[in-house]
Amino acid sequence: MAAKKEHSNSKLVAQNRRARFDFFLTETFEAGLALRGTEVKSLREGKGNIQESYAEPKNGEIWLINAYIPEYQSKMPFGHEERRPRKLLLHKREISKMSDAVNRKGTTLVPVKVYFNDRGIAKLELAIGEGKRKSDKRDAIKERDWQRDKARILREH
Template sequence: MARPKPETFDKQKTVAENRRARFDYAVEDKFEAGIALQGTEVKALRAGEASIAESYAEVRDGEAWLINANIPEYSHGNRLNHQPRRPRKLLLHNREIERLLGAVERKGMTLVPLSIYFNSRGRAKVELALAKGRQAQDKREYIKDRDWKRDKARIMRDKG
């Protein structure tokens, strides 16, 4: 029997965050996926070196892949160091992959990584978002709403 899914993921140490994704995309659903990494990639992540700003995820041949994520070479690595921008396999259940594939194909959604982090057990995880791209008008509305919420909170704080 599956255990209930927590509201927020168990993030111990966030390594990389894609802050721009929350602005460029309207996030519909979030998933937690493991990543298949090589040894020097894990060491580079633990050192806090990673960038997922231009990365995305896709489903190919029934497997999910993280494309264009930059994990720079480990500084103390030898000739067996990894390639910084290689595709990395995401570890998801088959039914999750089928659900993601259906949403991407039918609804025209995109798989965007929001963050890479280590959970409490020390495993590297990716927080994936099933998202829909925002148009320029939507972005302006988002900025207006965000600014209004900030101003409203400031007014309430000053009066309180």
């Protein structure tokens, strides 16, 4: 895979912070979102949540399931359904790679963050994740606490 691009001028809308705690994230992809106008306006206001969402392959496409984008507050007569499935825009090669990964036992597609890129287009960072066990989570907590304590000790000296 090519070197990971750093999104310097991007505007972060929603982030799934528990994804790194609950899953071993192996490979990340950048996907476009097929959105309606009111959904884009709502995301531009910084509203949206991908905490309980996931992605799944259906009929040769990848769909974002259970992502929450609230209705845009205006006097427009047309709204949108807040938790509707949204199509992700990816290359066929990426779709086949993700579908193969999901068919393996214990892997899933985890949305990591939603942001607007430099051109103002809504993007979703999606990762292939393998679920962590309870002991792995405990190890991560121990490591995080040790790093915090180590930083505190070094600051004091």
